[in-house]
Amino acid sequence: MIQGRFHMDDFSVYRPELTVPIADIISNAVQCGYPLETDEAYYRERGYETVAVERHLSMEEMAERALEPVAERCKREGIEIGEIWFAHTSQVAWHECNLFKTMLLRWGWEQVPLYPVEEHSCSTFHWFLHMAAYSFARDPDKAVLVVTADLGIHPFYYINDFILSGDSASACLLRREYGDHRTLAVKYKTAGKVYDNNPSRLRHFHATFYMSIRKIMQETLSEAGFTFSDIRLVVCGNTNRQIWETVAGSLRISPDMFYYATLNEAGHITNADIPSNLWRALADGALLPGDYYLTVTVGMAGTFGCALHQYVPTNRLGVPAKEEGKP
Template sequence: MIGWIDFACYVPEARSSIRSMKTELGLTEEQLRVLTDDYGLRQVAVEPRLRADHMMAQAGRMVARRNPEQLRHVDWILHTHTFNPFTPFLVEPLSDFQREWGLEGAKVRSVSQMNCASLDLLFYTAKLLLEHKRAKAVLLLAADKMFLPNSRYLQDSTVSGDAAAAVLLSRDAHEHRLVSSAIHSDATLYNSVLAEPREFEWFQRSFYVGLVKIMRQALKHAGLAIDQLAYIFPANVNQTAWIRVASALGIPRETFYFPTLPEIGHAHNADPLLNLEAALQNQILRKGDYYATLTVGMGSTFGCTVFQYGSVRKE
């Protein structure tokens, strides 16, 4: 069956508290209060040395070391990031990693046009490659690193941290079946944070609707009702956003599981996997549970992917 075999997250050890960053982020006392008290942010992970592509390779190595046999079947490597450029000019970001693990023959593609919803774009693309037998196995890599400290604050939303994640998917997975994946972009805020204030305010008020719609679309494709999801592992935007989405979906807010938000911040496309990793470490998933990733990106981009844990159904 199509699903993921293994995944790993790279998170730097260094942390900066939101309060200590008040001046460099240009926060007012009220903005600081909202971020910490209402949005649930305490600190962010900070990578002082590695580039984003180095962080990707670190996460990829963790998966590779645990799965050397399955890695031999990887014929596609898809990677994503939110910010451009993410490597210096004329640097091939993953060439060293490919040579290290004998993946020189794998096709490498950057899939990064949906900002912080690009992780679900990776899942969507990988599912198509595996379903149509264009690939035996696909390695997904995601990372973001903030180059300028004062750019970590996303107005009225969150504070960004640094992290990376890697996922190995195959047609021969046994425990985590990829049931459905849905993505959507309406490009109403194509200028992102540079949009007109009026447009930015509209996005801030309306993105909850887009999240509800993409969740329902993914569930419809999966043939599931919302109450059949045991957990949703979202991006670490802020806790207020997910409380509102839970209310709109008519599900308990505890369905949204994001324990890494206070400690790591919004690590962009690595977020849902950081939260899934915490769920597996804490053993809160049971065999047969359905769960989903849920992402939103600036520019009105949305993604949702549904998985089932412990399924043994053959495809």
């Protein structure tokens, strides 16, 4: 398997300014017929307080808000894009290939290959990192642009029995030789046994997936010759607090190493969890130049992703002044 090193050179997140109390998210879903088996306290125990909800912009407009600062920099610095990948959880079906038509024209990318990829559950971010090595093996001189957008089209979108999801969009620029975040190792796995929908196997997965997260984190560090004592943070997805506390216990490391600072205010912003939390870690000084850190995601459909990175900022200012959409 190709595991070439590359960099996350830039990223941007659009998150709606509006945050809705989880009591309202639950109430809206129940009024539409959602068969709730828990209560508000259940979600609060897992770290949720409010959820980011977009009331005005379309999914295309959200994607453009996230993409704009990255695209402007590419234009300004002459960074050539080799491929654009797009992922979403919203149902846009037949017109998804045309989703970027106006943006491609705006930035002069009409000839750049655009790939709307299948949603890889909540570990899509690490699927992108896993596949990037192949893209750079083909053409190391061109960047890969990753764009995501997730917009709820029904109250059921925002809730399930495990998590509360919010709206968001993100853009991430990957380059072979340049960038503030050097990616040293990537692991991505799928638990195929989940997809046969066998009830007993599903129960077994939900009882044991914590150990799969533990294993993929250990394998990622081992591949690079690292241990947990070498890293500063584990930047993870906003699945829920209980998951990461359980994993920390299984690894015998402090739960404080697991960083998901946007969980309580935004909810699980599916494809933007990692860039959003990474952005916050940089803004808050939780990551410093030279620090090594892990990113990790898990999807309840049986996907797991983990990567080892090092923060190696260049002279270019690496942290935007604010998250788009935030006051």
